[in-house]
Amino acid sequence: MVFDFTISKQGNYAIISMNGNLIEKGQAIALLEKAEELTKEGCSQWIIDLEKLIYMNSSGLNTLIQLLTKARVAGGEAVLFNMNKKINELILITKLHTLFKVAGSKSEAVEILGL
Known part of the structure; x- marks a missing residue:
C-alpha cells in the first residue's frame, strides 16, 4: 500500500494523519516540506494520527x-496517537516512547499539548 498523508489545521494546532506503509525515505519528502510550511505559518503544535498507518x-x-524535531525547534511539540499494535511495539522496542509524547486518543493528545 502506498503512503500518503493529510494535514488539517484546528485553530492553533494541526492534525497530521498518515496512511499506508512508510518504508522509504523518499515517501516522506512532501510531508516534511508541509511540516516546514506549518512552522513558517506559526503552527508548531501537532498531533500525529497513526490510525491508518499500517x-x-x-x-x-x-x-x-x-x-x-521540526516542531520542537519551532517551539512546539508533536504527540503521537492512534497507533496500531505493530507500530506501538516498534515505538516501545526502539525506546522512542521516551522521546515522544504518546496519547491514547485525540482528546488526550490535545490535552497533552495544553490546548
Whole structure:
C-alpha cells in the first residue's frame, strides 16, 4: 500500500494523519516540506494520527523523529496517537516512547499539548 498523508489545521494546532506503509525515505519528502510550511505559518503544535498507518520501518521512524524535531525547534511539540499494535511495539522496542509524547486518543493528545 502506498503512503500518503493529510494535514488539517484546528485553530492553533494541526492534525497530521498518515496512511499506508512508510518504508522509504523518499515517501516522506512532501510531508516534511508541509511540516516546514506549518512552522513558517506559526503552527508548531501537532498531533500525529497513526490510525491508518499500517506499517513502517526505520525510515518511518526517522520521519517521525524529523517531525518531532521540526516542531520542537519551532517551539512546539508533536504527540503521537492512534497507533496500531505493530507500530506501538516498534515505538516501545526502539525506546522512542521516551522521546515522544504518546496519547491514547485525540482528546488526550490535545490535552497533552495544553490546548
